Amino acid sequence: xxxxxxxxxxxxxxxxxxxxxxxxxxxxxxxxxxxxxxxxxxxxxxxxxxxxxxxxxxxxxxxxxxxxxxxxxxxxxxxxxxxxxxxxxxxxxxxxxxxxxxxxxxxxxxxxxxxxxxxxxxxxxxxxxxxxxxxxxxxxxxxxxxxxxxxxxxxxxxxxxxxxxxxxxxxxxxxxxxxxxxxxxxxxxxxxxxxxxxxxxxxxxxxxxxxxxxxxxxxxxxxxxxxxxxxxxxxxxxxxxxxxxxxxxxxxxxxxxxxxxxxxxxxxxxxxxxxxxxxxxxxxxxxxxxxxxxxxxxxxxxxxxxxxxxxxxxxxxxxxxxxxxxxxxxxxxxxxxxxxxxxxxxxxxxxxxxxxxxxxxxxxxxxxxxxxxxxxxxxxxxxxxxxxxx
Amino acid sequence: xxxxxxxxxxxxxxxxxxxxxxxxxxxxxxxxxxxxxxxxxxxxxxxxxxxxxxxxxxxxxxxxxxxxxxxxxxxxxxxxxxxxxxxxxxxxxxxxxxxxxxxxxxxxxxxxxxxxxxxxxxxxxxxxxxxxxxxxxxxxxxxxxxxxxxxxxxxxxxxxxxxxxxxxxxxxxxxxxxxxxxxxxxxxxxxxxxxxxxxx
Amino acid sequence: xxxxxxxxxxxxxxxxxxxxxxxxxxxxxxxxxxxxxxxxxxxxxxxxxxxxxxxxxxxxxxxxxxxxxxxxxxxxxxxxxxxxxxxxxxxxxxxxxxxxxxxxxxxxxxxxxxxxxxxxxxxxxxxxxxxxxxxxxxxxxxxxxxxxxxxxxxxxxxxxxxxxxxxxxxxxxxxxxxxxxxxxxxxxxxxxxxxxxxxxxxxxxxxxxxxxxxxxxxxxxxxxxxxxxxxxxxxxxxxxxxxxxxxxxxxxxxxxxxxxxxxxxxxxxxxxxxxxxxxxxxxxxxxxxxxxxxxxxxxxxxxxxxxxxxxxxxxxxxxxxxxxxxxxxxxxxxxxxxxxxxxxxxxxxxxxxxxxxxxxxxxxxxxxxxxxxxxxxxxxxxxxxxxxxxxxxxxxx
Numbered sequence: 001x002x003x004x005x006x007x008x009x010x011x012x013x014x015x016x017x018x019x020x021x022x023x024x025x026x027x028x029x030x031x032x033x034x035x036x037x038x039x040x041x042x043x044x045x046x047x048x049x050x051x052x053x054x055x056x057x058x059x060x061x062x063x064x065x066x067x068x069x070x071x072x073x074x075x076x077x078x079x080x081x082x083x084x085x086x087x088x089x090x091x092x093x094x095x096x097x098x099x100x101x102x103x104x105x106x107x108x109x110x111x112x113x114x115x116x117x118x119x120x121x122x123x124x125x126x127x128x129x130x131x132x133x134x135x136x137x138x139x140x141x142x143x144x145x146x147x148x149x150x151x152x153x154x155x156x157x158x159x160x161x162x163x164x165x166x167x168x169x170x171x172x173x174x175x176x177x178x179x180x181x182x183x184x185x186x187x188x189x190x191x192x193x194x195x196x197x198x199x200x201x202x203x204x205x206x207x208x209x210x211x212x213x214x215x216x217x218x219x220x221x222x223x224x225x226x227x228x229x230x231x232x233x234x235x236x237x238x239x240x241x242x243x244x245x246x247x248x249x250x251x252x253x254x255x256x257x258x259x260x261x262x263x264x265x266x267x268x269x270x271x272x273x274x275x276x277x278x279x280x281x282x283x284x285x286x287x288x289x290x291x292x293x294x295x296x297x298x299x300x301x302x303x304x305x306x307x308x309x310x311x312x313x314x315x316x317x318x319x320x321x322x323x324x325x326x327x328x329x330x331x332x333x334x335x336x337x338x339x340x341x342x343x344x345x346x347x348x349x350x351x352x353x354x355x356x357x358x359x360x361x362x363x364x365x366x367x368x369x370x371x372x373x374x375x376x377x378x379x380x381x382x383x384x385x386x387x388x389x390x
Numbered sequence: 391x392x393x394x395x396x397x398x399x400x401x402x403x404x405x406x407x408x409x410x411x412x413x414x415x416x417x418x419x420x421x422x423x424x425x426x427x428x429x430x431x432x433x434x435x436x437x438x439x440x441x442x443x444x445x446x447x448x449x450x451x452x453x454x455x456x457x458x459x460x461x462x463x464x465x466x467x468x469x470x471x472x473x474x475x476x477x478x479x480x481x482x483x484x485x486x487x488x489x490x491x492x493x494x495x496x497x498x499x500x501x502x503x504x505x506x507x508x509x510x511x512x513x514x515x516x517x518x519x520x521x522x523x524x525x526x527x528x529x530x531x532x533x534x535x536x537x538x539x540x541x542x543x544x545x546x547x548x549x550x551x552x553x554x555x556x557x558x559x560x561x562x563x564x565x566x567x568x569x570x571x572x573x574x575x576x577x578x579x580x581x582x583x584x585x586x587x588x589x590x
Numbered sequence: 591x592x593x594x595x596x597x598x599x600x601x602x603x604x605x606x607x608x609x610x611x612x613x614x615x616x617x618x619x620x621x622x623x624x625x626x627x628x629x630x631x632x633x634x635x636x637x638x639x640x641x642x643x644x645x646x647x648x649x650x651x652x653x654x655x656x657x658x659x660x661x662x663x664x665x666x667x668x669x670x671x672x673x674x675x676x677x678x679x680x681x682x683x684x685x686x687x688x689x690x691x692x693x694x695x696x697x698x699x700x701x702x703x704x705x706x707x708x709x710x711x712x713x714x715x716x717x718x719x720x721x722x723x724x725x726x727x728x729x730x731x732x733x734x735x736x737x738x739x740x741x742x743x744x745x746x747x748x749x750x751x752x753x754x755x756x757x758x759x760x761x762x763x764x765x766x767x768x769x770x771x772x773x774x775x776x777x778x779x780x781x782x783x784x785x786x787x788x789x790x791x792x793x794x795x796x797x798x799x800x801x802x803x804x805x806x807x808x809x810x811x812x813x814x815x816x817x818x819x820x821x822x823x824x825x826x827x828x829x830x831x832x833x834x835x836x837x838x839x840x841x842x843x844x845x846x847x848x849x850x851x852x853x854x855x856x857x858x859x860x861x862x863x864x865x866x867x868x869x870x871x872x873x874x875x876x877x878x879x880x881x882x883x884x885x886x887x888x889x890x891x892x893x894x895x896x897x898x899x900x901x902x903x904x905x906x907x908x909x910x911x912x913x914x915x916x917x918x919x920x921x922x923x924x925x926x927x928x929x930x931x932x933x934x935x936x937x938x939x940x941x942x943x944x945x946x947x948x949x950x951x952x953x954x955x956x957x958x959x960x961x962x963x964x965x966x967x968x969x970x971x972x973x974x975x976x977x978x979x980x981x982x983x984x985x986x987x
Binding site: 020021022023024025026027030031033034037043044047066069078079080082084121123124125126129130133137138141142 | 439441443444445446447448449450451452453454455484485486488489490491493
């Protein structure tokens with residue numbers, strides 16, 4: 001059990017936009033870091049002068065070289081991260097993994113307060129070319145495959161196996177895009193009907209334009225603290241009760257794409273730590289990373305929120321709406337516009353806002369336990385699950 | 391980089407030419423040796439897959455650097471920021487003072503212009519050059535380049551830029567240099583709006 | 591819940607300049623298997639696998655995904671860590687932190703570079719600098735900063751060129767005894783002093799090669815170590831400090847010899863070493879440490895790090911070299927592996943410093959073993975003054 005060892009004490013997000021043209025990447029990063037510093041009053045360990053008892057003593061950044069077109073890409077923004085003279089590690093993956101890393105830095109006993117930052121400007125280059133480079137260079141990349149095509153394959157397999165319908169997937173889009181209206185940071189709230197989604201342009205069967213997330217720019221930062229420091233920093237710390245991450249195999253042919261074994265294992269680790277035996281009953285709100293609409297259904301099944309093949313009915317029956325038994329993605333989710341790589345941290349952040357009562361119009365009343373999920377790699381090859389408690 | 395292409399023919403100093411040719415020779419030798427190793431593997435039946443990733447980027451300079459490059463192009467001014475707290479100079483302008491972790495660049499009084507003259511703190515000679523794997527062409531410029539502390543800045547003010555061709559013996563740390571600006575119509579709002587620096 | 595931790599297995603491939611016969615997957619797998627064999631474990635005993643690699647050097651985005659085939663990360667925890675030249679040591683500190691939580695039975699990290707598949711030179715020179723100020727290829731990469739540092743060493747009479755040549759000879763002596771080094775041929779002082787200048791005073795033979803290879807390391811908490819490892823290298827403490835000095839000055843080691851923070855290339859190594867000594871109660875590093883591994887990207891760096899690690903006094907690096915103190919049979923052997931100047935596969939090289947320290951503690955150094963090692967120290971450096979330092983002990987008191 002992870003009782004009260006690591007807490008989230010502060011969060012800052014950008015307003016996610018399809019193109020933050022007026023801000024440089026550095027300015028976008030500083031915007032969220034500055035908010036956190038202002039809110040918490042925290043200083044960095046390396047800053048000269050009087051040392052207050054509680055300082056940020058570690059920075060974990062989360063970004064990818066490919067999206068910036070340069071190597072050691074994070075070092076261009078170390079000053080914006082406050083990293084001068086600090087201990088810094090870069091996790092090149094999803095934001096939820098960066099949160100995991102930051103929590104480990106505290107659980108090891110080596111650090112007390114960790115600043116975790118994720119950023120990406122998807123608008124600055126061409127996503128499908130970057131994604132193509134994620135596939136192995138020997139078999140898959142020469143085919144010209146990108147994540148959308150891989151997702152199409154997975155969606156086909158998943159929908160076919162369980163008889164889930166395209167309009168059940170469309171239901172997810174309608175729900176999440178509607179939820180986004182209540183989230184001031186959400187990129188693209190939309191008033192949609194199922195027909196709107198079904199009529200949108202077919203991109204990679206059965207995935208249509210509105211089944212996909214839009215291109216997005218933004219950054220997210222949060223502060224993790226050990227028990228003692230958390231008490232110093234906030235009257236409302238939200239505890240990480242459990243966490244787990246797991247890799248699957250790379251080649252789509254080696255996996256049953258209608259399954260998500262690595263998500264099940266990641267969730268299992270998190271649930272065990274958090275003492276969760278019945279996810280549907282024990283979790284009050286879930287923020288799940290769904291870059292494509294079918295993924296919200298598939299990941300719910302992998303998380304054990306519903307049974308295998310039941311995802312479609314679950315969403316159709318309104319269980320995952322705001323007001324339903326287990327609201328999923330009250331923030332609007334990734335579908336409403338989140339940058340990949342940051343998305344997992346945004347889910348953790350939104351879960352934190354829910355439990356700390358700061359979720360304003362999208363607040364789920366009396367939420368006591370939240371689940372946040374991030375995924376990375378083609379077809380969700382790796383997953384990270386974080387359980388938060390009040 | 392195209393605006394910085396200089397013809398090898400412009401190299402007049404024999405010693406200099408020797409340098410440039412020697413570095414070209416080293417680069418070509420590496421390329422040829424590499425091809426040999428791969429050919430050997432290919433002859434043995436190993437498969438080697440060629441690929442090139444072409445990724446175009448459109449990077450936003452943002453609020454502060456847009457102002458910086460506009461001033462460079464339109465007013466021949468090199469702008470920098472002074473932190474209101476510690477008074478250190480941040481060049482080029484960015485959103486934060488790295489030492490104080492405070493926002494800079496939002497207030498007018500923090501902006502000021504550096505001189506377009508300066509002192510060379512470090513020099514790079516045009517030695518080893520890179521060979522483009524795909525074409526076998528040698529890339530990189532034969533000009534020396536330098537780290538220049540522009541006048542008006544402090545110890546953290548450094549600009550990396552080209553120097554004119556000159557005798558190698560004359561390249562010295564501590565040299566005083568001045569910017570040679572491109573004609574107004576050739577400027578694009580990039581650092582290349584300064585063509586290079588000459589000694590004064 | 592936190593536990594003391596140890597390195598219980600190390601595996602390295604051979605290091606060469608080109609390796610077209612194997613794929614990255616096979617190369618990683620080789621290192622991973624050797625580490626498991628060294629530890630007497632199977633992949634089933636490992637709970638998490640971490641990879642470190644500078645992706646743009648080989649052109650593979652999300653490379654940890656493809657490499658699950660060879661790294662053993664399939665159905666295990668893990669993530670990808672990147673911090674430039676010090677990537678290998680960042681993987682190590684990530685392994686140390688994970689193991690110390692007590693949440694994992696054992697964790698494995700693999701650092702590697704297959705630079706022949708891409709072009710790290712091109713990566714470093716043309717796209718590692720800032721878009722807006724990359725007017726001159728960022729000043730041609732790491733070279734200039736290194737020449738500044740070398741000139742500084744000469745100017746304050748800390749070393750002579752001849753002494754640096756001797757360091758390079760020493761590295762080649764050690765490398766000839768290390769089957770995992772890349773450049774194993776012994777060189778002479780004449781060879782070094784006559785090799786062509788790159789950026790004066792840096793000569794070709796002073797500089798590290800670009801190597802291809804992988805290094806894997808297994809770390810476990812005491813609860814596992816006690817059960818399965820008769821010969822652990824205990825990790826007493828670890829520290830990372832990052833300089834964070836920015837382009838367009840150049841992040842690759844930086845160029846300022848005088849600043850309020852001291853010479854900027856030295857910042858990370860010095861601060862990390864001092865912080866670690868303080869935390870571990872080390873007052874006289876030269877006396878209290880038995881062997882050191884440093885990140886010597888060139889032989890000049892080795893001399894510089896002697897001073898920054900405080901194993902000699904300021905401007906005293908040359909004296910240390912004259913005494914032969916850092917040779918394999920000296921009183922403070924440095925880089926029994928030969929160091930980075932003979933083997934530089936960027937993702938692996940920082941890990942190899944910590945791996946070699948562990949090898950020395952575990953008495954597995956073969957021909958290059960320093961006798962009677964009880965305490966070992968490793969400190970790494972990378973672009974933008976990223977530094978990690980760790981202290982290893984044969985036994986915990």
